[in-house]
Amino acid sequence: MRGHAEPEQVCCYSERKEETTITLMIRALARLLLSLIFIKGGADAFLNPGNRPARVARFGIAQPERAVVLNGATMVVAGTALALGWLPRLAAAILLGVLVPTTIVGHPFWQESDPQARQAQQIQFAKNLGLMGGLLLVLLEERQAKTRGARLPGR
DSSP states (O other): OTTOOOOOOOOOHHHHHHHHHHHHHHHHHHHHHHHHHHHHHHHHHHHOOTTHHHHHHHTTOSSHHHHHHHHHHHHHHHHHHHHHTSSHHHHHHHHHHHHHHHHHHHOOGGGOOSHHHHHHHHHHHHHHHHHHHHHHHHHHHHHHHHHHHHHSTTO
């Protein structure tokens, strides 16, 4: 038909394989970068809970120091798994599970009366929302990668 071109085969298997290798490298780097804040922040909470248990206690959570330490340990373990690509979807899901309450309890900007303190908490709250978005992308991307990988010849 005139004006209707057949779709052109853009790449061959070897080019797709190369693109997949680059994509895998970028995905691994992205997971590593995303995981660093969980490893660092989790280690800080685990090793030195500081004033975190007092904030946790204000929300009525039992055994606040133990909750902070357990939350920190969970972030270190799941963050490390994410960084290394060990069950990344599970690691991202676990990190989402601990990040939601951590964000609400740790950065309740709506309770701050001082404008500077409110702004500081809003920034941390927004940062955590961004981290949640990154973790959701890991869940989505890793699922899509598994589906795409199943369709590539020789895999």
